[in-house]
Amino acid sequence: MSPQCCAIDTARASARAAAWEHAGEHAPDHHVTAQNPIVIDLDAALVTPHSEKEAAAPTYKRGFGFHPLLAFVDHGVGETGEPVAALLRPGIAGSSTAADHLKVIRKALAKLRSAIGPCPGRTVIVRTDGAGASHTFMTWLHNKRVSYSIGLGLTDAMVTALSAASPKVRVRSPSTMPRRSATGYGASTPPAFSTWPTGIRVIIRRNTRTPQRS
Known part of the structure; x- marks a missing residue:
C-alpha cells in the first residue's frame, strides 16, 4: 500500500472515531459486547462503466466493468450503515478469492481499532455470503477468535x-x-x-x- 493510501486510511479512521465519540450513546460502538457486537458485512458488487475504462474487464455474469469487494458496518435502521474498507478489482476478479477477503477484513478491522481495540474477539461479527466460505478465510477468522456468520452452498x-x-x-x-x-x-x-x-x-x-x- 502506498504512503498516500495509508495516510488517507489513517485520516478516515480518526474522523470516524471522532464522529462516533460525539454520537455518544447513539454511536455504533456504544456498549459493544459479545451479545451486542459490531457487525461487518463483506460483499462484492459488479459495476458496469458506460465507456471503456482502465482495468475494466469481462465479468462472470458476462458483463464488462469492475468487481470491487466492500466492507460495511451495519448499524441503524432501514439497512443503514457506513463503508469502512474497499478493494477495487477488475471485472475478471473471482468471487471466492480468499486473499481479497483477507485484505478487506484486515483493513476494516484496522479502521475500527479505536472502537474494538487490537484484539476484537467476540465484539465483532463478520458476515458474508458463500463467496467468503473458503477454508483460508474462515480459518483466519477462527484463529483470530472473531465471530462470523457465513453462507455456504x-x-x-x-x-x-x-x-x-x-x-x-x-x-x-x-x-x-x-x-x-x-x-x-x-x-x-x-x-x-x-x-x-x-x-x-x-x-x-x-x-x-x-x-x-x-
Whole structure:
C-alpha cells in the first residue's frame, strides 16, 4: 500500500472515531459486547462503466466493468450503515478469492481499532455470503477468535450426510413468523463439515418445494 493510501486510511479512521465519540450513546460502538457486537458485512458488487475504462474487464455474469469487494458496518435502521474498507478489482476478479477477503477484513478491522481495540474477539461479527466460505478465510477468522456468520452452498456429499438428520429448529422469517415451507437443523461441526474449523455452529435450512400452479 502506498504512503498516500495509508495516510488517507489513517485520516478516515480518526474522523470516524471522532464522529462516533460525539454520537455518544447513539454511536455504533456504544456498549459493544459479545451479545451486542459490531457487525461487518463483506460483499462484492459488479459495476458496469458506460465507456471503456482502465482495468475494466469481462465479468462472470458476462458483463464488462469492475468487481470491487466492500466492507460495511451495519448499524441503524432501514439497512443503514457506513463503508469502512474497499478493494477495487477488475471485472475478471473471482468471487471466492480468499486473499481479497483477507485484505478487506484486515483493513476494516484496522479502521475500527479505536472502537474494538487490537484484539476484537467476540465484539465483532463478520458476515458474508458463500463467496467468503473458503477454508483460508474462515480459518483466519477462527484463529483470530472473531465471530462470523457465513453462507455456504452444500455439496452432494454434505447433502447425503445430512439427509437423515431430523429438523431441530424452526426457521423464522425477519417478521418472526414461522416459515411453513422451511425447517432448520443445527449441530456443532457435524461429520460432513469435519474439514472446517473445529467447533463451528452449523445451521442448515431445508426447504420444501411448493407445487407450481399451472
